[in-house]
Amino acid sequence: MSTANTPAASKDVPPGGAFLFQEVGASPIVTPETFSEEQRMFFRTALQFSHEQMLPQADKIEHKDNVLLRELLRQAGELGLLSVDIPEAYGGTGLDKTTSLLLAEAMGLNGSWSVTFGAHVGIGTLPIVWFGNAAQKAKYLPKLATSEWVAAYALTEQGSGSDALGAKTKAVLSPDGKHWILNGSKLFITNAAFADVFVVFAKVDGDKFTGFIVEKDTPGFTVGPEEHKMGIRGSSTCPLYFEDARVPVENLLGEVGKGHKIAFNILNYGRLKLGAGVLGGMKLQLAEALRFAQERKQFGTPISRFPLSREKLARMTALIHALESMTYRTSGLVDARLAARDKSAPDFESHLLAAVEEYAIESSIMKVYGSEALWQLVDDAVQLHGGAGYIEEYPVERAYRDARINRIFEGTNEINRMLITGMLLKRAVKGDLPLFAMAGNVAEEMARGEKPQARTQDELAPQEVAAEAAKRLALHGLSLAAQTFGPELEKHQDVLAALTDVVMDAFALDSMVARARQAATDGKLDPVRVALIRTIAFDSTSRIQDRMRRALCSTLKGDALAKELGRLGTLDTFTPYDPAEVRETVMAAVESAGGYPFAA
Template identity: 60%
Template sequence: MATRPELVTDPPLPPGGGFLLVPAGSERIRTPEDLTEEQREFYKVADKFSRERVIASADRIEHKDYELLRALLREAGDLGLLSLDVPEAYGGLAQDETTSMLVTEAMARNGSWSVTFGAQVGIGTLPIVYFGTEAQKRRYLPRLATGELVSAYALSEPSSASDALGARTRAVRSPDGKKWILNGAKQWITNAGFADVFIVFAKVDGEQFSAFIVERGSPGFTVGPEEHKMGIRGSSTCPLVFEDAEIPYENLLGEVGKGHKIAFNILNIGRLKLGVGSVAGARNLIALAAQYAKERRAFGKTIAEFGLIREKLARMVALVYAGEAMTYRTTGLIDARIAASPAAKGTPAFDRDLIAAVEEYNVEASILKVWGSEALGYAADEAVQIHGGYGFVEEYAVERVYRDNRVNRIFEGTNEINRLLIPGTMLKRAMKGGLPLLDLAGTVDASLRSGELPALSKGPLARERRLAELDKWLMIHATRVAVESFGPELSEHQEVLGALADVAMETYAADSAVTRALQSAQGGRVDPVVEAAVRLHAVEAHERACDRARRAIRCAVPEPAAAAEQLALLRKLYSEEPVDLVGLREVVVSATLEAGRYPLGWAF
């Protein structure tokens, strides 16, 4: 294990969770620096629209001007921004996942708009794209792609949200066989106040979880009053009520009893987009915080000169760089797997391959969702702190961002649910032979006991590559201990799974950041600001990974002597090599303040 090859040339496409399998920086990943001119043009169009139309209308949006939101959706449709994921046969542009994610980034400048837009193009449209019949696609997709129709996704219920399969909404076939009769209620439905089309999940005969396309105005279907929310106040959120609601029989989406395939696969895409949007939101906050810090004076100097303020800004930049690296690494993997499909775009076979590609990387989707939403939460909190009292009043944009960002840790499956999915999915794949995690665990254990640890490589960011490798061993070691302690019962020990998920997230972030930086090197040299940001992030990510791995082992092994043995092995993986954190911080923050925004690689 300690002597794994340093270079992998044109490796086969890794499986989901495969970031644990190869040394950091040894295989090429998709990065923002690899974006094509066409992809950048899509971003420019979306960013211009976001700045000139959405941000300029922020106050009207905040006050629930739904006519404006519908008009903005139509404008976005006219620009092609609603049709990126729709096949050309139905009026779409059929772009790749990376392009779709770029537009999601651009729309993240306003929380309420971002949620409205995301519900339209993602969870509201994609179920029909991937699972609709030919007649359903022709009836709905062209008008969804232009914004003529607005869509919504109705999965959550008053008594079941994250527990989607516990839904109580019931569907039965009418006596004449021409309709479905729905009874039940849905809760927290985005766009519900003005949507025309709803993707609704219900159990046929109370047992078979299924999906339906429900149009506004269907007999027996009503939309309840608007919820008064802490944040994203400008978005519409309403309950839905079905009282013997009559739905045409042909509006069944997919197959009876296969609704979980629709719900969970669409949620995977939603998690990707939420993570992408969260990283973009954190990047936007850096500009707000940096500009304010340069202007605000205290004790005879700008607060940007104070060490604790500089530390906050530098850490925010380092997090965003890592977040971008994870984002486009993941979408690049999905695009590469889709590109290998022999099926033609827009065909059912292609759609199946696309869903399979997204499903393959559902671990990474959950990581992006949790890590991204929490990175945004951190950035929002620190940006408010930098603003001081002014950050707490509505006059400053950061106040609204702070309120709006909180829901991201609840959307698309709570962060707790996604934390359980990350190690849980990895272990299921390992048991089926799809991820050699357990074999790797035996190798790591033997290496730890013999004292053979990952060696320091040569070249730029050598120490950071080793830190990322140590993080992988931490994950593998802690997972082995947990599996040996609990076996199949591990799924019942959420505190252990949560800690393992945190180690996996820190590992993916550090590995992605190091790999991205190495790929950007010119003449063997990494840009000094990039290098400083990656070094800063790698050190702090390693410390967090060690802490959470320690937590997992302590929760998994209550017997003192056995726990002490495993913790002693874990301590071998903790690097205490001295690092000039203040010096690294100064390199990053100086560039940030000079630019007045995030300074690394996003200037198109």
């Protein structure tokens, strides 16, 4: 499968979804090894803040100490950690998106704090950054940059979660034209108990989905009691009520009827940042699980010496490496699209939105892969703790409860699985991605029994072949499904979800192999990176074949199904290796580092 000539804003920056059509390593990618010193400095500052100021107070946070949360936000503001996404003209630093994601990672060591921080700097502040007019930005952003004011985001309602446009809250213009009158309610609003500024969505005249900036002392606006949650208990979560709430007309955010642009762009960016946010928690829990396993003895031996314990720790490390590789590759693509833009130009935000939207496919992958990788990791961490993992005294108990929400946040994983394949097909239909042409080539290759070949003959050649095979299978499956179901395909969620898993595994393998080769010293691959990639490849190659069988069995019947199932073997890229040898290569590095072995 040759590199596709896909359209891009710059000849050097591949478009969203291009990883499926380009060979492994076709373009350089951003990785932690390529971070600038400024990016590392911000990350170290934020990580030090989390370890020294936030984590020692985790128990207080867990018990809903909202005063403490505001104080921590204030301290973070003093360090410049709240202003990275705010333009310099409005009190921010206006740094790149990779730096923004690094801060999300550093703040992700505790679930409740991560959600509090993320809601303020992300979904609470960014709608004003991206869609506010000059007066709104001047009024709100300087105070949000320091956390003099705290922000919240109000989208969800009783009958509208992932279906954001199904909101029932209404807004009508007052007879004197000076206020919007809001009536309705919102649910599950983060930071609600102590926020000063809320971005609220309502339907003007009952049908035009629109954004508004609502201040906490708005007449007719009240905040309900705290919800008592299974996880992220320390974050504030309350309902909001609007009873003839009078919002000044100047607080309309964006345009009437264009609220979906705000909501969907915020969700895209939130999904990308979730991938980075869970990385912080994953790295901390790996280190904690390793330490516990080294201290805990059974039969006179630390459980960290038992092969099945070491297998879990190695798998945890591999999941981190996979997610990290994909996440910063994607933020690097967003930054590359903006590299030549003048940040002070009036149209910069529009270019930023376009760049974020361009990589909506990758952002949804970060959301799904990241939340499920975190869940696997904390589940293994609890298992390593044994009975202690069920006791509140041990932080892993809290981490386990906190992790569950991530598969619901920012659009459920079910919705995002539909989005990933749905966006690929929509872009293909528009001619933005050569999916159908490439799928035709793949079908011919499979009919001839041809397997992909590695461009680089090194230790990772089998994993390069596995990545290329996964891409071919994804393209072939999507094309067959589109031909079979046509415009009805979106109703066949089982097919789309199975193919999404193939797409995600392809992106993970592609990113990890490209990263390892870029990081090679004098052409010599790091054996630890090779072992991590083999760990992921061993699981993903069998999963890819399983998901393809599921998709094919739900798409075809009779002889057509039998033919396609027979062809699957052509792209079965299982490569044997000694799992104990791979495991021990990873564990030697993990034990030496006391956790994740690749520091940013």
